[in-house]
Amino acid sequence: MKTRKFLYASxxxxxxxxxxxxxxITFFRVDVVFYSAIFDGVLAALATSAIVWRWKPxxxxxxxxxxxxxxxxxxxAYALAISVPTVLDRSLSFYILEKLQQRGGGIQESRFAVVFTQEYLEEHxxxxVRLTEQLQSGTIHIENGCVLLTPKGERLASFSRFFRTHLLPKKRLLMGQYTDDLTNPFRASAPDVDYTCK
Incomplete structure (x- = not known):
């Protein structure tokens, strides 16, 4: 009996x-999809809980x-917020599927770099989106046209680098080869760039 009532409530x-x-998403403004989806899920959980606490059945x-x-x-609510709107909003994998569908079902493999740099960045x-998310999260601030890390952003970047270096797979399959390239993606970065802020 309790199991069935729990399933009804769920x-x-x-x-x-x-x-x-x-x-x-239809009638209100959304700053960050993930945060708004979390907020919506918490509201739903609280509303359902109020019914469970007050309704006789x-x-x-x-x-x-x-x-x-x-x-x-x-x-x-947390799992739903991450698994559905946030994944669809952020996912390059879903973008690839949608882009293939838009282009009639096929794109030359050698042209995907062009698709990503000339279409994906602009279309999405x-x-x-990412700067807005970071601003809303308090990990960056923008000053005189320069995007700067906050102390919170510095901590998160350090954690991310540590995790990537030590806790991501060292033998990950990428296009038919097992590699550790993504444990240190900056190893292929250009040493001298002209876009840093002094």
């Missing part, structure tokens, strides 16, 4: 999560069980 949560997300659950249900829905306003 179905209510899913409906609320989808409805709130749709209302948010769910009275068979104790306070501890209701708290556990809220925690489960909050975790589900990638620079604007």
């Amino acid at each position: 179905a209510i949560f899913i409906v609320f999560a989808c409805l709130i997300y749709w209302l948010h 769910f009275a068979l659950f104790g306070a501890f069980e209701k708290s556990q249900m809220l925690l489960i829905w909050l975790l589900a 306003r990638l620079v604007d």
Whole structure:
């Protein structure tokens, strides 16, 4: 009996999560997709929890069980926010599939670098999107046309470099070859550039 009621309540949560997300993206401004999706999921979890706490059919659950249900829905909200809108918004893999579909189902392999640099960056306003996300996250600030790391950004960049160097696969399959290229992608960077801020 409790399992079935929990599944009913969880179905209510899913409906609320989808409805709130749709209302948010349709009628309100969104600064960062991931943050707004998290916010929507938390609202859905709280609304569902309020129903479970107040509606008589769910009275068979104790306070501890209701708290556990809220925690489960909050975790589900986080997973949904990452797994659906954020992945679709950020995913180069989905872009490749959509671009192949747009171009009639096929693109020459040798032209993908052109697709990425001349189409992907512009079509998805990638620079604007990523700078906005970093500004909203507090990891960068822009001063006199110069994008600068904040202390928070410095810590995250250091963590990312450490993780990439030590905890990403050393033998990763890339186009038929196993390589460690992505554990240190900067090894192929140009040594001298003219775009740094002094």
